[in-house]
Amino acid sequence: MSAAWTISSVREAIAAKKTSAREIATEHYKRIAARNPEINAFLTLCEKRAYAQADRVDAMAAAGKPLPPLAGVPLAIKDTISTRGVRTTCSSKILDNYIPPYDATAVVRLEAAGAVILGKTNCDEFAMGSSTENSAYGPVKNPVAPDRVPGGSSGGSAAAVAADLAVAALGTDTGGSIRQPGALCGLPAMMGSYGRVSRYGLIAFASSLDRIGPLAHNVADVAKVLQIIAGRDPNDSTSTTAPVEDYAAGLAKPVKGMKIGIPKEYFGAGMDAGVREKVEAGIALLRKLGCELMDIHLPHTDYAIATYYIIATAEASSNLARYDGVRFGPRVEGDSLIATYRKTRGAGFGAEVKRRIVLGTYVLSAGYYDAYYLKGQKVRALIAQDFGEAFQKVDVIVTPTSPVPAFKLGERVNDPLQMYLADIYTVTGSLAGLPGISVPCGRIGGKLPVGLQVFGPAFGEARVLQLAHAFEQAGGASL
Ligand code: GLN
Numbered sequence: 001m002s003a004a005w006t007i008s009s010v011r012e013a014i015a016a017k018k019t020s021a022r023e024i025a026t027e028h029y030k031r032i033a034a035r036n037p038e039i040n041a042f043l044t045l046c047e048k049r050a051y052a053q054a055d056r057v058d059a060m061a062a063a064g065k066p067l068p069p070l071a072g073v074p075l076a077i078k079d080t081i082s083t084r085g086v087r088t089t090c091s092s093k094i095l096d097n098y099i100p101p102y103d104a105t106a107v108v109r110l111e112a113a114g115a116v117i118l119g120k121t122n123c124d125e126f127a128m129g130s131s132t133e134n135s136a137y138g139p140v141k142n143p144v145a146p147d148r149v150p151g152g153s154s155g156g157s158a159a160a161v162a163a164d165l166a167v168a169a170l171g172t173d174t175g176g177s178i179r180q181p182g183a184l185c186g187l188p189a190m191m192g193s194y195g196r197v198s199r200y201g202l203i204a205f206a207s208s209l210d211r212i213g214p215l216a217h218n219v220a221d222v223a224k225v226l227q228i229i230a231g232r233d234p235n236d237s238t239s240t241t242a243p244v245e246d247y248a249a250g251l252a253k254p255v256k257g258m259k260i261g262i263p264k265e266y267f268g269a270g271m272d273a274g275v276r277e278k279v280e281a282g283i284a285l286l287r288k289l290g291c292e293l294m295d296i297h298l299p300h301t302d303y304a305i306a307t308y309y310i311i312a313t314a315e316a317s318s319n320l321a322r323y324d325g326v327r328f329g330p331r332v333e334g335d336s337l338i339a340t341y342r343k344t345r346g347a348g349f350g351a352e353v354k355r356r357i358v359l360g361t362y363v364l365s366a367g368y369y370d371a372y373y374l375k376g377q378k379v380r381a382l383i384a385q386d387f388g389e390a391f392q393k394v395d396v397i398v399t400p401t402s403p404v405p406a407f408k409l410g411e412r413v414n415d416p417l418q419m420y421l422a423d424i425y426t427v428t429g430s431l432a433g434l435p436g437i438s439v440p441c442g443r444i445g446g447k448l449p450v451g452l453q454v455f456g457p458a459f460g461e462a463r464v465l466q467l468a469h470a471f472e473q474a475g476g477a478s479l
Contacts, residue, residue, distance in 0.1 A: 004164050004167070004217050005024065005073075005074075005164075005167050006167065006216075006217060006218060006220075006221055007069075007070060007073050007167060007168065007216075007220075007221045007224050007225075008220075010024060010071070010072050010073050010074075010167060011067055011069075011070075011071045011072065011073070014057065014058070014061050014067060014071055014072045015061060015067050015071075017061065020054070020058045020061070020072075021053075021054035021055070021057040021058050021061075021071065021072030021116060022051060022054040022055060022058055024054070024072055024074060024116075025050050025051060025054045025072075025074055025116050025118070028074045028118055028165060028166065029045070029047065029050075029118065031163075031164060031165050032045065032118070032119075032165045035143075035163050035165060036165065038141060038146065039140060039141040039142075039143055039146065039150075039159050039163055040122055040137070040138050040139065040140050040141065040156070040159075041076070041121055041122060041140055041150075041155075041156040041157075041159040041160040041163065041165060042076065042118070042119045042120065042121055042122065042156065042160060042165070043079055043087075043089060043091065043119075043120050043121065043122050043137055043156070044079070044086060044087045044088075044089075044119050044120040045118060045119035046083070046086045046117060046118070046119050046120075049085070049086065049117060050074070050116045050117060050118050050119075053111060053114075053115075053116045053117070054072060054116050057071045057072045057114050057116070058072075060114075067114060068112070068113045068114035069113050069114065069224060069227070069228065070110060070113040070114045070115040070224070070225070070228060071113075071114035072114060072116060073114070073115045073116065073167050073168065074115075074116045074118050074166050074167050075110060075115045075116065075117050075118065075166055075167065075168055075169060075170070075225075076117075076118055076119060076120075076121045076156070076157055076160040076161070076165065076166035076168075076169040076170075077107060077117055077119070077120055077121065077157075077169065077170050078120070078121050078123050078127075078154050078156065078157050078169070078170055078171050078172055079091055079120040079121055079122065079123055079156070080123060080126070080127050080172050080202060080203045080205070081104045081106065081107060081120075081170055081172065081201060081202055081203070081212060082100035082102060082103060082104045082107070082201035082202070082203065083100060083103055083104070083107055083117065083120065084100055084101060084102050084103045085099060085100075086099070086100075086119075086120060087099055087120070088100050088120060088203070089120075089136075089137070090123070090125065090126045090127070090203050091122055091123050091124065091125045091126075091134070091135035091136055091137055092125045092126055092136055092329075092348065092349065092350065092353065093136045093329070093330070093347070093348050093349075093350070094323045094328065094329040094330075094344070094345070094348030094349055095203075095323075095328060095329050096136075096329060096330055097329065097330060098328055098329060100201070102201060103201060104198075104200060104201025104202055104212070105198035105200040105201060105229075105233045105235060105236065106170060106197060106198060106201070106202075106212045106229040107170075107201065109228050109229050110170075110225070110228055110229065113228045115228075118165075118166055121154070121156030121157045121159075121160055121169060122135050122137060122138075122140050122155065122156030123135060123152065123153045123154055123155060123156055123157070123171075123172075123177075124152045124153035124155070124177075124352070125349070125350045125352060125353050126203070126205050126316070126320065126353055127153040127154075127172055127174055127177055127205045127210075128153065128205065128316070128352050128353055128356055129152045129153050129352060129419065130151060130152045130153070130176065130177075130180060130419050130420075130422035130423060131149035131150075131151065131152045131155065131407070131409075131412065131413070131419065131422075132149060132150055132151070132152040132153060132155025132156060132181070133149060133152070133409065133410075133413050134152070134153075134350060134351075134352045134353075135156075136350055139155075139409055140155040140156050140159045141159065141409070142155075142159060142162075142184060142185060142406045143159050143162040143163035143185065144162060144185060144186055144406070144447065144448070144449060145406055145447060145448060147408055147409060148184075148406035148407060148408055148409060148448075149184065149406055149407055149408075149409055150162070150181050150184055150185050150406065151180045151181030151182075151183065151184035151185065151402070151406065151422075152177060152180070152181055153171075153172075153174075153177040153181075154169075154171025154172060154173070154177045154178050154181045154189075154215065155181050157169035157170065157171040157178075157181070157215050158171070158181035158182055158184070158185040158187060158189065158215055159181075159185060161185070161187055161215050161216060161217065162185040162186060162187055167216070167217070167221070168214055168215065168216035168217075168221050168222075168225050169214070169215045169216075170212055170213070170214060170215075170225075170229075171189065171212075171213060171214075171215055172202060172205075172210060172211065172212050172213070173191040173210075173211050173213055173426075173430065174205050174206050174209045174210050174211070174312060174430060175209065175308050175312060175423045175426060175427040175430045176401075176402075176422070176423040176425075176426025176427060176430065178190065178191050178211075178213045178214075178215060178438075179191065179401050179426050179436055179437070179438035179451065179453060180401060180402050180422060180423065180426055180438070180451075181215070182215050182401070182438045182451060183401035183402045183438040183440075183449065183450065183451025183453075184402065184405065184406040184449060184451070185406075185449060186440050186443065186449030186477070187215050187216065187217065187440065188215070188216060188217075188218060188219045188221075188222045188437060188438065188439045188440065188468060188472065189213070189214070189215040189216075189222070189437065189438050189451075190213050190214060190215075190222050190226060190435070190436070190437040190438075190461075190464070190465070190468075191211045191213040191429075191430075191435065191436055191437075192211065192213055192226055192230060192435050192461050193240075193433060193434060193435045193458045193459050193460075193461065194208075194209070194211060194238070194433035194434075194458075195238050195239055195240035195242075195433070196211070196226075196230050196231075196239075196240060196242075196244075196435065196459065196461065197211060197212045197213065197226070197229045197230055197231075197239070198212075198229075198231075198232075198233030198235065198236040198239045199211070199212065199236050199238065199239070200233055200235035200236045200239075204315075204319040205312070205315070205316055205319065206311065206312040206313075206314075206315035206316055206319070207315055207319065208311065208315060209308075209311070209312060209315070209430050209431070211430075212229065213226065213229075214226055214229075218472060219251065219437075219439060219465060219468045219469040219472050220248065220251060220469065222437070222465070222468075223247035223248050223251060223465045223469075224247075224248060226247060226461065226465075227244065227246070227247050227248065230244045230461075231244045240459070242459050245461065245462040246462075247461060247462055247465050250462040250463075250465065250466050251465060251466055251469040252469070253466050254290075254470075255286075255289055255290065255291055255466060255467055255470040256289065256290030256291070257290060257291070257292060258290075258291045258292065258395050258396065258463075258467060259291070259292045259294060259393070259394040259395045259396075260286060260291045260292065260293050260294065260394060260395065260396055260397070260398050260467075261294055261295075261296035261390050261393065261394035261396070261397045261398070262283060262293055262294065262295055262296065262397075262398055262399075263296050263297065263298045263301065263390070263397060263399060264295060264296075264297060265297065265298050265299070265301035265302070266298075266301070266399040266400060266425050267279075267400075270403050270421065270424070271400065271403045271404075272403060272404045272405060272444075274405060274444035274445070274448070274450070275400055275402070275403060275404060275405060275444070275450050276400075277444075278441050278442040278443075278444065278450040278479055279399075279400045279441060279450065279452060281441075281442060281479040282398075282441040282442070282450075282452045282471070282476060282479060283398065285471065285474055285475070285476060285479065286398065286467075286471065288474070289470055289471075289474055291467075294393065294394055296390045296393065296394060296397070297386075297390075298383075298386040298387065298390060298397075298428065299386060300379060300382045300383045300386050301383075301386070301428060303379050303382075303383070304383055304424070304427050304428045304431060305420060305421065305423065305424055305427060306376075306379075307376045307379045307380055307383065307427075307431060308423065308427040308430065308431060309359070309420060310363050310372050310373060310375075310376035311373070311376050311377070311380060311431070312356075312360075313356045313357075313359040313360030313363065314360045314363050314364050314372075314373050314376075315360070316353075316356045316357065316360050317356070317357045317358075317359075317360030317361045317364065318360070318364070320349075320353065320357055323344075323345065323348060323349075324340075324341045324344060324345065325340055325341065325343075325344030325345075325348070329344070329348055330344075330347075330348065331344050332344045332346075332347045332348075352416070355416065363376070380431045380432075383428055383431050383432055384431065384432040384433065386432075387428075387429075387432045387434060387455070387457075391457040395456075395460075395463060396454050396455065396456050396460070396463055396464060396467055397454070397455040397456075398452060398453065398454055398455075398467075399425050399452075399453045399455070400425055400450070400451070400452065400453060401425060401426065401438040401450075401451030401452065401453040402422060402425065402426070402451060403421070403422070403424055403425065404422065405444050405448035405449065405450060406448055406449070425453060426453070429453075429455045433458055434455050434456060434457065434458055434460075435455070435456045435458070435459070435460060435461045435464050436453055436454065436455045436456075436464070437453070437454050437464050437465065437468045438451035438452065438453050439451065439452050439453075439454065439468040439471055439472055439476060440452075440472070440476060440477035441471075441476050441477070441479060442476070442477065442478065442479030443477075443478075452471065452476065454467050454468055454471075
């Protein structure tokens with residue numbers, strides 16, 4: 001395998017005229033043709049759009065103009081993110097023929113920065129899942145171990161980067177869907193704080209939790225992509241006006257003396273012994289780097305999975321009400337309007353999506369609303385409060401990303417609870433709106449990647465990236 005491209009190596013090679021954006025795009029499409037039939041990371045390719053963009057970058061280079069920050073960088077975009085004129089299915093049959101009339105803000109910004117979008121990646125249907133096995137278009141295989149899942153729901157984005165079919169990718173994270181596949185495929189992967197990146201054009205699963213973020217080969221590239229997509233967007237009223245720091249500039253700052261909280265609650269039963277060993281080695285490495293480690297408590301952690309699956313399903317049941325066969329997706333006619341809705345939704349949604357709609361409708365229904373949804377909102381506030389108190393004492397919090405490494409395809413599909421438990425360490429930060437990254441932390445048996453998760457306070461992305469970068473540079477990936 002040729003050495004993987006990075007954002008800076010692509011840009012420099014194009015600027016020095018050693019190659020062109022078009023050649024780099026071609027090289028990636030060749031690899032996709034060779035490898036995608038096996039791993040199923042891409043659902044749709046958009047060659048015309050990619051080559052048109054590559055040619056624009058090459059014209060700039062030929063004219064000796066300064067190249068934008070992501071010039072010629074081939075990217076993969078999760079299929080829950082809208083791309084104008086390019087099929088966007090959310091890996092669901094109900095959007096099988098959906099072609100968005102507009103681009104997500106993140107996509108607009110990436111292209112304005114010179115990036116070349118290769119295509120759309122497979123995921124769990126409507127981003128509901130932890131293995132990418134809930135896709136209506138077949139599962140994705142983990143490039144590091146093809147009999148195993150790549151994690152989910154952004155499994156196609158993670159697999160595309162891990163297999164060198166793209167230099168970086170966008171995923172979406174509602175309860176762990178960027179960080180967990182990053183961990184399972186051996187890549188750094190990040191969600192910024194809620195509001196850091198515009199959700200405009202992100203097809204909603206659970207609007208109070210959904211975030212767009214990058215996966216790449218190294219932390220510097222994660223920082224560069226986040227830099228471009230971050231910032232206020234008038235099209236998303238929940239996007240923040242808080243200024244975007246210069247993430248790349250902060251990466252090399254020393255981490256000596258940084259205060260790191262280690263929450264006891266994240267090291268309990270259910271954690272794979274191999275994951276534990278690697279994460280403990282990771283923590284020892286942080287100590288060697290001069291960080292100050294402190295035991296902390298996040299006492300409401302035990303309630304996080306239940307809380308997440310109440311709030312996320314409630315919001316999903318409401319968001320997914322729009323798929324009725326009238327405006328979107330293939331319609332199945334019935335003898336009345338209601339029958340048409342029923343038949344369309346019955347045929348268009350997969351089993352996991354139906355399960356979530358039923359759960360979410362239940363927790364929102366009269367008589368149960370207070371007991372479940374309202375209670376869930378209160379516990380969510382307590383979870384956020386736990387973090388708030390912890391960040392009075394520490395700069396960042398370090399945990400494992402996933403309790404288990406990549407599991408075998410098929411192993412958990414019939415056990416939704418086991419699948420939901422894959423998110424046990426990631427949903428907390430989602431509920432609290434915090435930034436979080438997963439950074440590679442060794443490989444079990446030299447093969448299966450483990451991720452170390454770093455949470456920061458709200459809008460503390462720079463600090464999270466700084467620690468992840470120091471960890472990576474100190475050899476975290478090869479522990
Ligand atoms: N695995 C979690 C779920 O199924 C998280 C998914 C996500 O972050 N999109 O809800």
